[in-house]
Amino acid sequence: KRLSDDLEFRATHKILKVLKNIGEITVRSSLTDYTFLASDKILVHQAKLLEEINNNQDVFYTSSRGVNEINIVISNVMDKTVERLFKDEKCTQKAEELSSITVKLPAENVSVPGIYYFIFQRLAWEGIVLYEVISTTNEFTILVNDEQVDMAFKTIKDLKSL
Template identity: 90%
Template sequence: MKTISAVVEHYIKKKPFLQTALAQGIINLTSLSRQIKPEIAEELGKDVKDGAIVMALKRLSDDLEFRATHKIVKVLKNIGEITVRSNLTDYTFLASDTILQQQARLLEEVNVNQDVFYTSSRGVNEINIVISNIMDGVVEKYFKMERCTQKAEGLSSITVKLPAENVSVPGIYYFIFQRLAWEGIVLYEVISTTNEFTILVNDEQVDVAFKTIKDLKSL
């Protein structure tokens, strides 16, 4: 038998932004209960009082606040070094039988210049390369026979070092990326390792993105 609490929790968890706002206590529970009442009543198959929904929301918000405060926020307060690099170009190539050979040749050039920023990731059908724009000519020389589906210039990267416990706490990336989304930050790329992640943003947005991530340490 479905309960009001279970149905309300299921409804809220399907709406991530609403879930976080509820956890932060910035939503009027009475107004929210009136808004969601028709869907809750339909799911339960019977009429339900506003007060019962408010109580379910209150219990849920208290639980969400506890989890956010004692797990995610604890990790975010221990964010380590934040590194910003500018003057980057983002290339996307279709995967091919020869592209790894060209990538190996490019790496030889990169290794000669330790000041060059370089990172790459491979999906099922695409290979992505982010590199300092002083190497654009080299990339285009080696990859001239490959199919480039996108080239974005005027980008900056922000690399964030996370504490080791990030791998055991769900919601870390969601929490960070949600804050960036609230600020209207467009992410060109997201590249991660176990305890680090790098985002690629437009040069005009890098200051706001950096401040947004840095402010997480003072939650």
């Protein structure tokens, strides 16, 4: 029991050290989340979308591909473009009036287990529903509905002062 408590303390201490060094937190609003079934032509449509986004640097865009579906999160000013380009694809979900919170993590986040668990646990305790979680090595983005973005931002920001 004593060894278990000591290990838990050390692990939590490492997590808190990383969280104190959270970098920039960026909030974006007016986003739409699309989910399409994967198809033979969906990447062609996605390439055309990227060409159109390239002309407008103010557009937020992120995409992820699973085994059976592709997810696109994009500024809602591009909704008509997405719907035109993907009209032949099977859209299984469209969620509107979403906001994203992007968090830059310190480089040591990859060597400390439990960082994401700790963050997502706090968000869950506040009753925040995560529509999507998108991550790279040193940052992650969560997608929440507009009504919960303020609480989600505060919850993540407060982690720096634990």
